[in-house]
Amino acid sequence: MSVHPVEPSAAAPRPALNLPRLRDMAARGEKLAMVTCYDATFAQLLDAAEVDIQLVGDSLGNVVQGQSSTLPVTLEHMAYHTACVARAxxxxxxxxxxxFGSYEASPQQAFESAAALMRAGAQMVKIEGGGDIAHTVRFLVDRGIPVCGHLGLTPQRVHALGGFRIQGRDEAAAAQLKADAAALAQAGAAMLVLELVPSALAREITQAHPEMMTIGIGAGAGTTGQVLVLHDLLGLTSGKRPRFVRDFTREPGSAADAPGLSVAQALRRYVVDVKAGRFPDEAVHGY
Structure with missing residues (x-):
């Protein structure tokens, strides 16, 4: 059985994105589109759809490995999937x-783990946590490793948070999230994922730190960009679909038996709708 590569689009491919180009796009007000990716085939499809940022997420524990959480995912797993994506x-x-477990012990442990991922092809690493890991973020940034933070619902700390629930709803929790975001920005984080936080709070954090690009997931439309798990975007979510997810293989309001979009079309629709400000829709997807 033969396997054929994804055909390139007729248009000339855009130049490879780097951190300065992403910052320029954000400064111009262009929304950034991020999608998780775990293998070479989808890396090509995401490139063809002009997705700006591919995230090799530890969500692969759920959607690839069949785990109930991200906690069993190892550094070796992440390096393997990073190399698969980077090659394509x-x-x-x-x-x-x-x-989980690859950076919490010390900044030196975090550096060694990040170095392994960079050798596999990563251009930036993402770390969950706030002020408690700011010194680790600074340690990495000072050694030439770009860092993306992650606040709000942090899946690696799901047991400590009491489950998958919205974060930052009360005044004290919102103040803590703002303080954590400020600490990460001061430590040099270039990007910050905000997951499951109220839209107004995500917007406030974004406006307070223009030097740090914010990527929302269940955080409203006021962030610098958006991210979805690939399988959610393609309508492959098992069980109840989270409120912030949209199945991009279906036209909004289409009948259940209406023809769906192809994978390539769905990915492109996601990018177009993020950049046009049509996704997320605050009334439908916001908190």
Missing amino acids: KRQAWLVTDMP
Whole structure:
């Protein structure tokens, strides 16, 4: 059985994205589109759809490995999938999650883990946590490793948070999230994922730190960009679909038996709708 590569689009491919280009796009007000990716085939498809940032997420524990959480994912797993994506992608910026247990012990441990992921092809690493890991973020940034933070619902700390629930709803929790965001920005984080936080709070954090690009997931439309898990975007979510997810293989309001979009069309629709401000829709997807 033969396997055929994804055909390139007729248009000339755009130049490869880097951190200065992403910052310029954000400064111009262009929304950034991020999608998780775990293999070479989808890396090509995401490039063809002009997704700006590919995230090798530890969500692969859920959607690839069949785990009930991200906690069993190892550094070796992340390096393997990063290498698969890096070999195929040509245009997008590549971010990889630092998995649970790979950075918490010390900044030196974090550096060694991040170095392994960078050798596998990552261009930036993502770390969950706020002020408690700011010194680790600074340690990495000072050694030439770009860092993306992650606040709000942090899946690696799901047991401590009491489950998958919205974060920052009361005044004290919102103040803590703002303080954590400020600490990460001061430490040099270039990007910050905000997951499951109220739209107004995500917008406030974004406006307070223009030097740090914010990527929302269940955080409203006021962030610098958006991210979705690939499988959610393609309508492959098992169980109840989270409120912030949209199935891009279906036209909004279409009948259940209406023809769906292809994977390539769905990915392109996601990018177009993020950049046009049509996704997320605050009334439908916001908190």
